[in-house]
Amino acid sequence: MNHSTTDIIEVAIPLPLDTTFHYRVPEGLMPRIAPGKRVLVPFGRRKVTGYILGFATGEERELREVADVLDDAPLFTPRELEIYRWAAAYYLHPLGEVIKAALPAGINVQSRRGTSTDGDAMTGGRRVLTETVYHPATPPPAVEVPRGKASSILSHIQQEGKATAAELRGIFADCAPQLRRLRELGLVVTEEREVYRDPFREESVTPDAPLPLNPGQTEARDRIVAAIDTGRFAPFLLHGVTGSGKTEVYLQTIAHLLDAGRTALVLVPEIALTPQLVNRFRRRFRCGIAVLHSGLSDGERYDEWRRIRRGEVAIVIGARSAIFAPLERIGMIVVDEEHESSYKQSEGFRYNARDLALVRGKMEKASVVLGSATPQVTTWHAAVTGKLTLLSLPERVNGLPVPHAEIIDARGKKADAILPLLADATAANLANGGQTLVFLNRRGFATWLTCEECGHVLRCPNCAVTLTYHQRKNRHVCHYCDYAIPAPSVCPDCGSTRVTHLGLGTEQVEELVRERFPEARVDRMDRDTTRGRGGHARILRKVAERKTDILIGTQMVAKGHDFPGITLVGIVSVESTLNIPDYRSAERTYQLMTQLMGRAGRGEDAGRVIIQTLNPDHYALIHAGTASMEEFYTTELAFRQETGYPPFVHLGAIYLTGTAASAVEQESRRLAGQIRTLRREAGGHVEILGPSPAPLLKLRGRYRWQFLLKAPVRSALHRLLARLRRTYTPPSGIRILIDVDPVDLM
């Protein structure tokens, strides 16, 4: 027995402060103190919520006292604190804010200055919902039973043994007065029971059984199962083309680990994808399943979180923040579609759930399965160098081959949105009763200027992105920095007068398609047409019911949804993805093309894919088009090695932001000096790529100056960034953001 704990606790506070704080615990609160609970503590003139990290000793200074303990039970375990600490140190973010981000939203209380805090603050956070359950009194008191409705209600309760207020309301409609009467007479007794808001409770599902596996799936399942049985950390890349049955591998692996008394955490990139997947899990498993994503209300999310905390679920499915789910005995973490950029949080606490999955998996001695048809280039590299075990699912479960794409050279062609080959294919497909998917990556009417003679594309001199034509102003505008020039009539590069607008938006293409195929039923799916609840579902349902012949869409048609009747995919333009000045633009293009090709021919034939492009020789298109996956990764890795980009170097980003352009620019010079000094101290192994791609970007009304740092080893770069965080304080009005692990460099 150890009674040597002190009355001093260490507390993390969710404010942008890099230190933790110490408080004295008054004797009366001492029994309630435990690491993982929240406390209300005086902080300057106000009171704030803090998180108890543990006990501390030997503090010289006079300490202030804890005002209250806000929880009856700890919110996080020592093991969870370990991952919070790791994330705080790695992402250079205050521990208190990391903990706040890891816990369900809205449980924190803060008071203004002064001492009074209302009752809500004391109980801490979201309301726990309860329902009233009525039981018959045993033995029944010797009173006269009321007649009429009250009598029928009483006999119902006696018959059932118990009934909730909601059930009784369902049968007897308004029955509150009768129930009150019965209770007053002592004929029924009541009990308050906690209920969870369950977003899926109402839907019933029909159970299913494990599907037969093909040899690839069997091997993948067996190797993951074997790894789980060793009880050690084991990371995998599960590489499988669209339709190769990755989900079935997850399901059967999870079935195994549930039998062994362990649990599973499944991360998915998009909220829109969760219902489908959750239903598949609910059909298969009878254990508790919790769902965590940003589409839930704070109350629902809090309830799901409490079910996990109490050990009532064995499977958690959720978006990136679910990596912090309070699940214990984790046997496997799945990161589905691991290449998706939505795993990266790019505001506030900038973490990457895909990377944290590997860290948490290591801490929990779990298997981590990164699943993707088009993994990140860095992930692929990790797999081929043996840091991850590569598991491949080469075949589609329906046995159909992945189609090859026909690439059409659009250079020098009439500035026609849809070239004859694609138009003819569409007409033929329409005549055969097939559905056609027309993809282009630009909404609205926006276009850009290109020269038909030399292929020159009008770009922003600062940002290198293509300028967008705004018809009303007759100017070309940069969407990043607001640079604008009047529309030129000759090519600024070669002087040719054959300049033309290319890169039509979805709206224009829709118009063109309707003109060209007046008999076809045409629909459009982009951010404009899917706005609001159910927008997605409405369009997808029409496609599934074959009420749409031609679907025109952006990015979002490439992700996740099954379009079983699509037999032709026409890619009208890939240029906007290819032209993004980011070292990952080839990777992104390859991923997008591959996903789109996976959309074709899931029905009765293998389908046809046509890509029309100004870059017919680009390796990302050629390798995607011929499904030579390994060749793409090999080519891309060679290119990365040559140009010095990840995985061969590590990157970090530092952003200065402010509302005044001149102040940001001026401060960037001081910061550049500071970085150079730190770089010398660090031994010069960190290269400053300088502001890239643009010196000064304007984003949502704020100016941003961006430095990109490059280093051959991560530790040198991380050391520099950590020192910068400690030593550099920006002047007022300017904020500094450090991204240890930048994914989006734009």
Added chain:
DNA sequence: AGCACGCCGACT
């Protein structure tokens, strides 16, 4: 992040 302290311009 708040919230205070602190030192300079237009008002009862």
Added chain:
DNA sequence: GTCGGCGTGCTC
């Protein structure tokens, strides 16, 4: 003479 601008400094 004060009210209030936001610069800078601190919070166990």
